[in-house]
Amino acid sequence: MINNGISIENAAQMLLDADNILILCHKNPDGDTLGSAAALMYALKAKGKVCAVACHDIIPAKYDFLGIEVYENQFVPEFVVAVDVADQKLLGDSMAAYSADVDLCIDHHPSNTGYAKYVCCDGKLPAAAQLMYSVVVAMGAEIDVNIANSLYTGLMTDTGCFKFSSTTAETHIVGAELLKCGAQHNFISERFFMSRSKKTIELEKYALNTMEYFFDDRCALIVLTKDILDKVQAQPSDIDGISAIPRSIEGVDVGITIRQINDSTFKISVRTTERANASEIAQGLGGGGHTRAAGCEVICSLEGAKNAILREVETALCR
């Protein structure tokens, strides 16, 4: 295990030496940042520490079961730890007071900018929760059912239920340990993978009904106009899964989802198989990301946005 900055043991000791600890999540929080933060919160409390969790956004209701204690000035922070936050910008504007003063960052993004005083990061892990498991163990905290549920939530959501390529034998071993410690995996998978909001269903219906195919069906494209998003009153969490749909169709190598932000601004999500490079496609329009999932934002008409991204897709498919 490679740690940029400090080792797991040093990170654990640093936490044990601190008190009045503020735990920061990234904005638009997901299961990994919240699950890892919750686990750390429970471990610190078990060690007699005062601590709480802060996030730029309101924590979505589906994470209520984690029982996260939100920071509301209960104490004056003496130690700030960011969890699953690759870049201080991702803390969000309302966390600006802390972003230059993060003492420790526990993360799994290879792109971590090293903004914190100390960084404990393993870019090969599929989830921050897998690293947090090791930190909590190194702190000598017992993995109780709360910690087990929190970490299992992070592990499941960031690996797409142990599906993504970054999953390793070690991920399953941590999963096994968490189940032994009482993680209610059925409750968690039901919540995150086996149920969809009515709004998501409405958007899926719209997406399937309006999907277009290009380049011998190797590219599928969905447009989510502001009209439909407003009509459905979709929240970001309702839209999350939609951009995976076009790429999930057999034979499709590039899936494009164009989401209208306002009259002339469009966010474009690019997902690819190993036969095309999503990052290169998005870079063509000034965006970026990973090899299989990337994005960009364009300011033009809808037709302009479609034509522009399709030109990039065509180039990528001809490579």
Add this chain to the structure above:
Amino acid sequence: MINNGISIENAAQMLLDADNILILCHKNPDGDTLGSAAALMYALKAKGKVCAVACHDIIPAKYDFLGIEVYENQFVPEFVVAVDVADQKLLGDSMAAYSADVDLCIDHHPSNTGYAKYVCCDGKLPAAAQLMYSVVVAMGAEIDVNIANSLYTGLMTDTGCFKFSSTTAETHIVGAELLKCGAQHNFISERFFMSRSKKTIELEKYALNTMEYFFDDRCALIVLTKDILDKVQAQPSDIDGISAIPRSIEGVDVGITIRQINDSTFKISVRTTERANASEIAQGLGGGGHTRAAGCEVICSLEGAKNAILREVETALCR
């Protein structure tokens, strides 16, 4: 671990003592029966045995990568082993010659009828592949990449990617071992969980467009008419995922999928949350199954089928 009939060690020894072994899968074969059969085939071949796999149905193309050697009278079977087959009826008509003469059954269904001479069954396991892992280890066969891929396919498909309630710590530990032995999990999850056929997409679109809600939206119902199934030229594997859709909607406790077989025959699939009993609902119309997933077949008109099942659902929701 409870084994009705014989232990894992005895089953392994029985296989090592045999030769010219015919491995039987259940009809409408899935990833667990085929993955478990393929793993056993590779283990037996490694032990110098002559063996092959037989199935009532043609093995769907998406399982080609398993490299299953199909039985075509290459040898006269001296030993017949059924894998993941709870009842001899599930072998299918074309296997009638063997169904009364199965020497050994390796299975994980609590409902196993005990039709084989010897049964090695653990009804608490989420997949036959988890039991087959232990059998192969007990046979002293090395878990090579073929066996690892075969068993991981069974494990993933029968647990819905480690999501279903039957998943345990031991399931993850076997998953970890298979990854250490070279299972290409990314290839397998991409194949079974991250891509859908165009026919499936067409059926999903139809399902979402025609879904009806009942009983304060606690029940969602889909009808797949023979017309739409013929129009899409849907194979059973294209339909598989559709019956999970109605129950997957937030707030829905009973998901019903009615599939038309002919003018007056309808197969009804019932899926429930923990707030309703699928088996009881299906039993009301002469069917049966598990607590969360059950089914029945009715002979009447489409309206009759809908009304009949909705009456059962209403009763169940009032309990």
